[in-house]
Amino acid sequence: MDFYSLYSHGFLRVAACVPKARVADPAFAAQETISLAEAGDASGTAVMLFPELGLSSYAIDDLLFQDALLDAVEAAIARIAEASRTLHPVLVVGAPLRRDGQLYNAGVVIHAGEIVGAVPKTYLPNYREFYEHRHFTSGAGATGMIAVAGRTVPFGTDLLFRAAGSAPVTFHVEVCEDVWAPLPPSTRAALNGAELLLNLSASNITIGKADTRRLLCASHSARAIAAYAYSAAGPGESTTDLAWDGHAAVFEYGDLLAETQRFPTGSVMASADVDLGRLRQERMRINSFGDCRREEAGRGPAFRTVTLRLDAPGRTVPLARNVARYPFVPADPSRLREDCYEAYNIQVQGLAKRLVASGAQRAVIGVSGGLDSTQALIVAARAMDFIGRDRSAVLAYTLPGFATSDATKANAWALMRGLGVTAEEIDIRPAARQMLADLGHPFAEGAPVYDVTFENVQAGLRTDYLFRLANHHNGLVVGTGDLSELGLGWCTYGVGDHMSHYNVNASVPKTLIQHLIRFAAASGDVSAETVAVLHAILATEISPELVPAGDGREIQSTQQIVGPYALQDFNLFYLTRYGYRPSKIAFLSHAAWSDAARGSWPVDLPDGDKRAFDLREIRHWLEVFLKRFFASQFKRSTLPNGPKITSGGSLSPRGDWRAPSDGDAKVWLEELAANVPEV
Template sequence: MDFIKVGSACPKTKVSDVLYNVENICSCIKDAYKQEVKFIVFPELSITSYTCGDLFLTSSLLNKAIDGLKIICEESRNKDMLIAVGCPLVHNNILYNCACIIFDGKLLGIVPKSYIPNYSEFYEKRWFTEAAMLVDEIISLPFQENIPFGTNLIFCAGDYKFGVEICEDLWVTIPPSSYLSLLGANIIGNLSASNELVSKKDYRVSLVANQSARCMSSYIYSSAGVHESTTDLLFSGHLIISENGSILKENDRFQRENEIITSCIDVFKLNSERLKNLSYRSSSQIVPFKSKFINFSFNNTKITNFNRYVDKHPFVPSNEHEREERCKEIFNIQSSALAKRLEHTGLKKAVIGISGGLDSTLALLVVVKTFKLLGIDNKNIIAITMPGFGTTDRTYNNALTLCNELGTDLREINIVDAALQHFKDIGHDKDIHDVTYENVQARERTQILMDLANKEGGLLIGTGDLSELALGWCTYNGDHMSMYSVNPSIPKTLVRYLVRYVAEKESNKEVSNTLLDILDTPVSPELLPKSDKGDIVQKTEDIVGPYELHDFFLYHFIKHGSSKERILTLAQVAFKDDYSKEEIEKWLDKFIYRFFTQQFKRSALPDGPKVGSISLSPRGDWRMPSDASFNSFK
């Protein structure tokens, strides 16, 4: 799956006590190895500690640091782990603040700090020299010669490409990690010693998250801990693991024992984001130096303890407050887009078919919000309910109640007689409940809506959602068509939350109760006759599969270009308590088949607003041949 487990560590330290510090670093390495970590980042100058002051200029400390570095190299043997540890080193009679990159008993390379802070409480230039443009150098140590030395080093193990920067490097206008990322690094480690001040923690988290987003990378941050504190400064041991703008893991600061946090990084996702982003490709031309790639190989990157959360509903924020804000924003996007179309066409009326189902309900709520925005009376919303062979009392009554409570111009047109006449016209037996039986009803409803929109001088509003478009679960030139669609970027899992948001936050009691009952109604096109008891027989999710699975498949297929094998593995993690592997694979096969065979419907979509990061509009995000084969994807 191209995941790799990484770690950020904060060992106990004593200022200038190299042996003590190295013992704790080695203890963390052993612990990380047990947890299957493949890349671990330690704090800045962790071998000596950060706050040694003028002791950095003594040969005793510098020589001890090299001895300590050798011990860590020995500890790394047969660990199959890349280690980034901080150490002061002299090169050409100049002292550098360095990140030493170790693998299997050997120093792969040494990265000096590019930018040295010398303001406020920082006084590093007294001891260390900046190395921003120091590239392609070689350094030798008593226990190893000819070690690559410079700020342009990238450590490569196949698709895993590691870059390193140190503390202040992150805080400058263009961090070295920006260049390293443009040169291919997708995992960045930062060895830091950031002291603690009120609110600095929040700013630090923001910096890490934003840099990982700008670089489309993972960013592993490790800062010196509380035992580093001395004189006027207090350190907290802040550990952060971020990926493309998201914080995957963060510790509780101020711990007094050795600490490691770990997370699984999705390198496939990072690389796919870069593949699609043209600006990333263009920006690679501005890097002022060439990278030096240092190749090595992990023996095994298999993860038996997969400790990364996989969201089963990637379109829906899990945080309640964030979800509420998202719902507000989506309604604003939908209503503002529809308002623009109404203003542009000069139309003062909207026509919409209301079934008592989720999608038409959401579309109606959007139209109501739009008319309020434009100051148009709801009586100009012509809501048409069109009972057919499968319409149940429950959906019918919910449609009537909702439209009456919202003050629309509600009209009822029964389609049974028209459908029976059409069966007679085309020679179809009304007792054969096949696709013709179903589509005659869908197209009859669309014909009524289109013609009424012409008659009334109104705009026909489409109601279909993103999930239905992905599966092609709509009748071509039936409910597939409208004059303007408001839900084409809203997946079914999110439709539910939008309707629930209105029910709970923006409705009177009667409307709220109706919306909640609509939410509890099985999803159905109601095109087949109802049961003897008057219940819905045709349940969509029994036919095409659970929408929560299809939305999950859609997200990972479109967002990251994931393979069937990868989607299946991720789905097994996300839905481990809900579906068996066999069930997931069955519906995934169904998704792939329908997604490819139904593209012709998406190629002829009416206009509609893009709401989220995924859209299937042929004019926007998704350009796919209608006759593409799915054989390479099944």
């Protein structure tokens, strides 16, 4: 396994190409096609798509009936096939083909010196500027064989092309109008196993049409859970009555991965690394897709499978795909604002409903001065606004222990006062000393023993106080623990960061919570003093503050123990959302976080984080994550209620993540060790 090559991790490089054209000049078209194919071969591309009728030109009207032109097209196909003998990519080109006295608008699949098959266009537009019925026969229902350039090859709309080898993929070909139809042929193809859908198009340009194309292809790829490549005619096509923008693009499950610059002056291509593993995972996971597959099996004729062998290039092909460093946090500022707005309202609505439904009159919350309790307190205050109660019905408590710093305690008080909630302080140290003495713990005798018992006595007492305060004041305890902590098991079983009456943060990762607090600070709904406090909280080292600093001990740093949240949120997302094997997660993490990836980082990073991690660090923290994730499932199996926030999922045992509490990380750790180099 070549760890650094995209083909080792379920990716496939696909290119949608627009060669420069000359009207009705197949020899020129063949040369431009071959030139692009050679460029694709050099870059490690596996599949290359070209425009509809690209070898003849599209807008040539009755010249399509000329035998001289049709003969030249077949000669061009033969020439491309011969050139493909020494090229790696599968080539899909557009050509008019004769069969049984009829003319078809077809996509021709060529690979390794062979003409593999031909697929005719099903839906022929005959409206407005289109007159295809004048020239072509619809391929609807067509099946059998066709003679092309002296060879007899499979022909029909019922063809699936299945590549075996070290770059396995199943793809389907359709032509232009086919995707504009209510039921594109590629829909049935996807239900029969096609993962990559290819559309050869001419598609003249009019104002606004490019956006329609993007919408159409993106939505179709999302519904079909597929990759969709689209290529339209460009420079050199006839402009007698139409114009062409050379728009080519590659989509994956609704996402636009790459597109050409429109209105080019020469040949161009949009290249993208399609994540076939993502598509395969989603198809397994989304049972409605499987239901449609079963329904499809009883309809219409079966597809024929044309096999070919497609191997990965015999060299490392680095990933050329933008991998978001923060999968839970969009890099686009406008999208981030919208996500924060929605997250807040989901949290507020969830807590408001629970307050009303439970009959609780108050919300009880512990405030540490850290990120999670800050976010939960803001939500609690706004939930009271939402249901028309005074914010004084939020009973907020700071519960200082042996390691609580003056700074975090001051921030907690300033925040509680700034939000207008009822604020109180309960010093848990006397009760903690008594409990430690009752347990016979050395700390009670003055020994500086800071073990897990010492830590959890404090955490447990805080939770005891909050639940009894809720009893006393007819309230419910608002949980503060976040998704990242639950994933890492960085929470004490049965205490505040794990247990509550309702946890508003349960499916919010640490990397997103920071932005929710920034969003609140920028909302204009809080005072300037409170904004300053929020920024101070954001700048504070993340710490449980359970072991006192001093005597050579620095303040407890959570991320030095469980790993950088930026990396661990990345690992959590790809393990639980897509089920990727550890080696693929490490590969993606390296693509996103290594020094080599710095050039692709946005100027304004989402949280100003300019760190980079080498593969050794990525591997180490992924190993830590896997061990902690599997070992702590018993904590997630008993989670309180809380709303799902992100499409990345939650870890609720009633929702996105259901797993045995006694699972073992052995298989995942072995895969990591076997397939990810240490340096």
